[in-house]
Amino acid sequence: MGIISQNLKYLRKKQNLTQQQLADNLNVKRAVIGAYEEDRAEPKTELLIKMANLFSISVDEFIGERINDKWFAKKEKASEEEKNNPTGGLRILSITVDSDSNENIELVPAKASAGYMNGYADPQYVAELPKFHLPFLKGGTFRAFELKGDSMLPLEPGTIVVGEYVENFNDIKSGETYVVLSKDEGIVYKRVTNKIKENKRLMLASDNKIYETYSIQAEDVLEVWKAKAFISTSFPTPSVEPSLEKLTEMVEQLQKTVIKLKTND
Structure with missing residues (x-):
């Protein structure tokens, strides 16, 4: 049937x-x-x-x-x-504002990761984090995290990823990158490869393929931030290999040269 x-x-x-x-x-x-x-x-x-x-x-x-x-x-x-639990397993977090009541972007340096794991829910701890603003990020709550390790290359260690707070598990989308704070893994920046709604589990992958994909239970997730921007002092190096467009152009030019040589003969 x-x-x-x-x-x-x-x-x-x-x-x-x-x-x-x-x-x-x-x-x-x-x-x-x-x-x-x-x-x-x-x-x-x-x-x-x-x-x-x-x-x-x-x-x-x-x-x-x-x-x-x-x-x-x-x-x-x-x-x-x-x-x-209307937030779908995620909680409402503490924020700070400037003198004009605009929300700050708090920065969590790599060396402060362990402290943030203990103080993320403490308004006083959050208030003591470094703060800044990015004028092109509006309409959400944002926080910045300094990356450590090479699991998300080509983003280099030391890159600062700015994420927008995700209030509901259901808003997490496969294929996007997130900063995830969880009980077992601490603070990680990963790409969500699959979200399984039935048992509320996330599959997390590194862009550096030498690292294996793994899963975490939604009940172990403390915070999730959708990556919106990154700040880095490492500039991309130029590609030494020609693009497909350039290769096509080279082949066409070579064909024209061969035809011309044959004509002259």
């Missing part, structure tokens, strides 16, 4: 509706509902939207997930957890 047919039959019975009653609610014939539940036909998009709205679920859930008692129990639990 297909997902749509199974879900439709389950949801109809869960709401104690007969096929005729459901058909009346959707303004279709009872035989149409029977065809859908027996997997002999599939509803069009417009009707799918009506069904999803009737059952108070999303269309994506209706057509993509096996809906049953276990599914509902899991969803209710997640909803309760979100109600009790």
Whole structure:
């Protein structure tokens, strides 16, 4: 039985509706509902939207997930957890402002990483961190972290990464880079390669491929900052290898030369 047919039959019975009653609610014939539940036909998009709205679920859930008692129990639990912890596992943090009430960007130097692990939730500790402003970063809460180690080359050790605070686990996106503060790993700058919502786990990878990808549980995450800018005293070195465009140009020029030589012969 297909997902749509199974879900439709389950949801109809869960709401104690007969096929005729459901058909009346959707303004279709009872035989149409029977065809859908027996997997002999599939509803069009417009009707799918009506069904999803009737059952108070999303269309994506209706057509993509096996809906049953276990599914509902899991969803209710997640909803309760979100109600009790609206930040999705991440907390509201302490900030500092200047004399004009503009938020500062606090800097966490590499040598202060261990101290930040202990004092990140202490407003007094945060207030003592170095502070600065970047005029092109507006509309969020930002913090800067000095990198140590070579796991994120080509960003050199000593580079300062400025991150925007992420309030909710669900806002973390695969493929983006983040500064992650966690109980076991401390402060790391990594690329999120996969976010698994079911058990709230992050897969973190280094851009330097000699380092292995690893995972951390969301419950161990203390802070997450999405990388928005970096400051470095190391300038990029020019590439010694020609670009694809340059190589194509060289080949074309060589072909013209060969043709010209043949013509002269």
